[in-house]
Amino acid sequence: MHARPILTIPLYILLNLSYASSQLILTLSWNSLKQDIYRFSYMATFIKLFVNTLFIMSLLASANNAQLINNFYGKTCPSLQTIVRNTMTNAIKTEARIGASILRLFFHDCFVNGCDASILLDDTVTFVGEKNAAPNKNSARGFEVIDTIKTSVEAACNATVSCADILALAARDGVFLLGGPTWVVPLGRRDARTASQSAANSQIPSPFSDLSTLTTMFSNKGLTINDLTVLSGAHTIGQGECQFFRTRIYNETNIDTSFATLRKSNCPVSGGDTNLAPLDTLTPTTFDNNYYKDLIASKGLFHSDQVLFNNGTQDNLVRTYSTNGAKFSSDFAVAMVKLSKISPLTGTNGEIRKNCRLVN
Numbered sequence: 040m041h042a043r044p045i046l047t048i049p050l051y052i053l054l055n056l057s058y059a060s061s062q063l064i065l066t067l068s069w070n071s072l073k074q075d076i077y078r079f080s081y082m083a084t085f086i087k088l089f090v091n092t093l094f095i096m097s098l099l100a101s102a103n104n105a106q107l108i109n110n111f112y113g114k115t116c117p118s119l120q121t122i123v124r125n126t127m128t129n130a131i132k133t134e135a136r137i138g139a140s141i142l143r144l145f146f147h148d149c150f151v152n153g154c155d156a157s158i159l160l161d162d163t164v165t166f167v168g169e170k171n172a173a174p175n176k177n178s179a180r181g182f183e184v185i186d187t188i189k190t191s192v193e194a195a196c197n198a199t200v201s202c203a204d205i206l207a208l209a210a211r212d213g214v215f216l217l218g219g220p221t222w223v224v225p226l227g228r229r230d231a232r233t234a235s236q237s238a239a240n241s242q243i244p245s246p247f248s249d250l251s252t253l254t255t256m257f258s259n260k261g262l263t264i265n266d267l268t269v270l271s272g273a274h275t276i277g278q279g280e281c282q283f284f285r286t287r288i289y290n291e292t293n294i295d296t297s298f299a300t301l302r303k304s305n306c307p308v309s310g311g312d313t314n315l316a317p318l319d320t321l322t323p324t325t326f327d328n329n330y331y332k333d334l335i336a337s338k339g340l341f342h343s344d345q346v347l348f349n350n351g352t353q354d355n356l357v358r359t360y361s362t363n364g365a366k367f368s369s370d371f372a373v374a375m376v377k378l379s380k381i382s383p384l385t386g387t388n389g390e391i392r393k394n395c396r397l398v399n
């Protein structure tokens with residue numbers, strides 16, 4: 040009988056103590072929960088602010104550098120792409136090489152202050168353009184085809200489509216019509232009101248360049264060394280002049296001997312500077328992966344071609360493209376879109392030229 044209160048009192052104390060401590064724990068954890076919630080909501084507000092700031096910054100950035108849009112002329116010039124395709128089809132029927140020449144024009148346009156049709160401007164008494172810069176003089180070609188396209192486009196949709204966009208579409212179609220891949224060209228570029236002969240001289244790579252120089256020049260345009268390797272695959276079509284490969288065939292050692300002999304037959308030690316040789320030994324009017332097979336066989340025409348396969352970092356990619364034509368095609372298409380996005384003039388910058396050869 041007496042034992043009960045004796046036992047009950049400590050039990051009661053114990054129970055109360057545990058209740059009190061549980062209350063304490065509850066209170067403590069509630070407080071820390073409140074702190075956590077407070078911290079969490081503070082962080083959430085901060086994250087929200089941060090995300091909003093990023094969003095506003097990206098809006099501002101895109102207002103300064105408005106995005107190119109795939110269907111830019113969908114309403115304003117619905118016949119544009121058909122006009123370009125038809126004119127390019129006719130031009131290539133007349134001369135297959137013209138597809139290559141227009142692809143090169145586009146590359147030379149984009150590498151000099153962006154894809155803004157600056158290369159198409161003629162020199163005048165008061166204006167020095169890019170056509171007579173060293174990499175273009177007597178070798179850039181295809182201007183008449185762009186003029187023909189522009190005339191038809193102006194007839195269909197007056198003062199609407201830029202020469203820069205026409206050149207981007209014509210280059211794409213040239214590749215496709217010679218058997219290469221196709222891609223959607225983002226549009227909305229506007230035309231430059233100026234050109235820069237000095238920039239054309241310094242920013243377009245030379246065929247005598249080493250891999251490190253080419254890599255730097257491409258990286259200056261936001262393109263990687265792999266972009267360099269895949270875009271150089273454009274040399275699967277077209278022709279090159281003796282003056283650009285003479286030192287390679289006479290002085291270099293990483294060259295197939297019978298190939299060098301063959302090329303020497305139409306490229307003497309002196310004279311014959313403008314004599315032509317195909318950039319691709321077998322299929323210079325077909326857009327395929329034979330260029331890479333040539334490199335592996337030490338039959339690259341220019342020094343700047345062979346450096347891509349010369350015991351360097353690009354050897355593996357060259358091997359891949361030489362055996363996997365489908366990968367070359369799809370990587371080329373992606374890289375062309377990247378090339379086509381170099382510093383375009385958009386929005387209210389530049390103009391829509393009436394005549395691709397002249398500023399309005």
Ligand code: HEM
Binds near residue numbers: 143180245
């Ligand atoms: C990597 C640096 C490059 C160098 C050093 C280079 C240099 C050259 C040279 C010297 C020619 C011969 C021009 C002539 O003799 O008239 C040529 C032709 C050509 N290039 Fe390149 N090129 C490079 C990259 C590219 C790129 C990225 C493209 C296009 C995406 C391209 C497309 C072409 C085409 C298609 C031709 C043949 C043009 C024709 O037959 O009219 N090249 N290149």
